[in-house]
Amino acid sequence: MIRKIFPHPYLSLTLGILWLLLVNKLAVGSLVMATILAIAIPHISAAYWPARPRLVRPFALLGYIGIVVYDVIVSSIAVAKIILFMPPAQIKSAFITVPIDLPSPEAITLLAGTITMTPGTLTVDIADDGRSLLIHSLHAPDEGAIRDEIKSRYEARLKRIFA
Amino acid sequence: MIGAGLDILIAALLVLGGIFGLIGSYGLLRLKGAMQRLHAPTKASTVGLGAVLIASAIGAGSWQEVLVTLFIFLTAPLTALYLAKTLIHSHVSPADVPPAANGAKWAAQPPIAQKD
Amino acid sequence: MIALALTFAIGCFAVALLLNLWRLITAPTMTDRLLAVDTMVVNVIALIVLYGIKTASGINFEAALLFAFTGFVSTVAFAKYLLRGSIIE
Numbered sequence: 001m002i003r004k005i006f007p008h009p010y011l012s013l014t015l016g017i018l019w020l021l022l023v024n025k026l027a028v029g030s031l032v033m034a035t036i037l038a039i040a041i042p043h044i045s046a047a048y049w050p051a052r053p054r055l056v057r058p059f060a061l062l063g064y065i066g067i068v069v070y071d072v073i074v075s076s077i078a079v080a081k082i083i084l085f086m087p088p089a090q091i092k093s094a095f096i097t098v099p100i101d102l103p104s105p106e107a108i109t110l111l112a113g114t115i116t117m118t119p120g121t122l123t124v125d126i127a128d129d130g131r132s133l134l135i136h137s138l139h140a141p142d143e144g145a146i147r148d149e150i151k152s153r154y155e156a157r158l159k160r161i162f163a
Numbered sequence: 164m165i166g167a168g169l170d171i172l173i174a175a176l177l178v179l180g181g182i183f184g185l186i187g188s189y190g191l192l193r194l195k196g197a198m199q200r201l202h203a204p205t206k207a208s209t210v211g212l213g214a215v216l217i218a219s220a221i222g223a224g225s226w227q228e229v230l231v232t233l234f235i236f237l238t239a240p241l242t243a244l245y246l247a248k249t250l251i252h253s254h255v256s257p258a259d260v261p262p263a264a265n266g267a268k269w270a271a272q273p274p275i276a277q278k279d
Numbered sequence: 280m281i282a283l284a285l286t287f288a289i290g291c292f293a294v295a296l297l298l299n300l301w302r303l304i305t306a307p308t309m310t311d312r313l314l315a316v317d318t319m320v321v322n323v324i325a326l327i328v329l330y331g332i333k334t335a336s337g338i339n340f341e342a343a344l345l346f347a348f349t350g351f352v353s354t355v356a357f358a359k360y361l362l363r364g365s366i367i368e
Contacts, residue, residue: 171280174281174284175284181292182291184325185295187295187318188299188318188322189295191311197310204321212324212325219332231344235321235347238351249310249313249361
């Protein structure tokens with residue numbers, strides 16, 4: 001029954017919250033409108049969502065977001081230090097290949113976005129078989145350490161969230 | 164007392180945001196490599212704007228700024244990815260890029276140049 | 280104190296905007312120009328929000344949101360044009 005009304009529960013939840021943020025006040029009218037949108041839009045757009053990502057541990061995602069927000073702040077300070085104080089000749093940039101074994105496209109997208117927003121690294125490209133990412137590091141004295149950190153800090157957690 | 168603490172928090176966020184925004188744009192001028200320049204705005208400018216938006220959200224007590232912050236933080240990686248793809252497509256020689264695992268190819272790399 | 284911090288932040292983002300403009304004029308490659316314009320969009324959104332704090336009005340929010348939308352879409356569209364030679368395939 002609930003599955004029939006909300007074919008895509010996470011999308012419905014997101015749409016409802018977005019609508020409430022957009023109107024910026026908690027009234028009965030906007031709650032009703034949020035519910036209508038949360039039910040209608042997933043039904044109308046269902047044809048464009050053939051495969052739904054399976055979240056095994058949705059609450060682990062909150063912990064992951066916390067880690068990423070912390071890393072974004074730390075990384076911007078590190079990048080700012082490099083921009084301001086390091087002589088341009090000393091900055092050693094490098095391309096690094098990171099092999100990945102994540103199950104779903106959604107998880108890979110999330111990992112690529114995380115890499116871009118965190119310490120000195122930027123996702124550049126994905127291999128055509130989807131099993132490795134090309135990243136660029138602003139200052140990489142040790143390429144192996146960056147690869148290991150991405151694999152242990154982000155990929156392992158994502159693997160637990162998406163089965 | 165709480166009001167004074169809130170004022171200090173908002174002022175600190177505004178100053179931090181301004182400094183980070185300036186650093187992001189300065190890095191765009193200072194860094195030498197084309198790939199290096201991508202790093203400055205994606206991180207520093209985005210965090211600077213985020214700090215300003217959060218200061219505005221606290222100051223006005225409204226949630227709408229959270230929406231803009233979310234949107235900026237979700238789209239910044241996508242913009243950076245597209246710009247990096249254009250760079251690797253036309254300004255980075257394939258010899259500088261390490262190979263992918265399992266002998267696969269990178270998606271945005273140009274095919275081997277054919278002679279007409 | 281907030282007024283002082285507000286003035287400082289507005290000054291910072293204005294200088295950042297001028298630096299972006301300089302980069303836009305002297306950019307070595309097309310991608311650098313695109314990056315400069317994208318950074319200008321981010322800085323302009325920050326200026327809009329700061330102006331909203333200064334005048335204590337909630338109207339500026341919509342302007343900031345629309346600017347964020349159009350900035351993102353136009354940057355991606357132009358990058359796609361550079362990459363593929365066409366936008367809608």
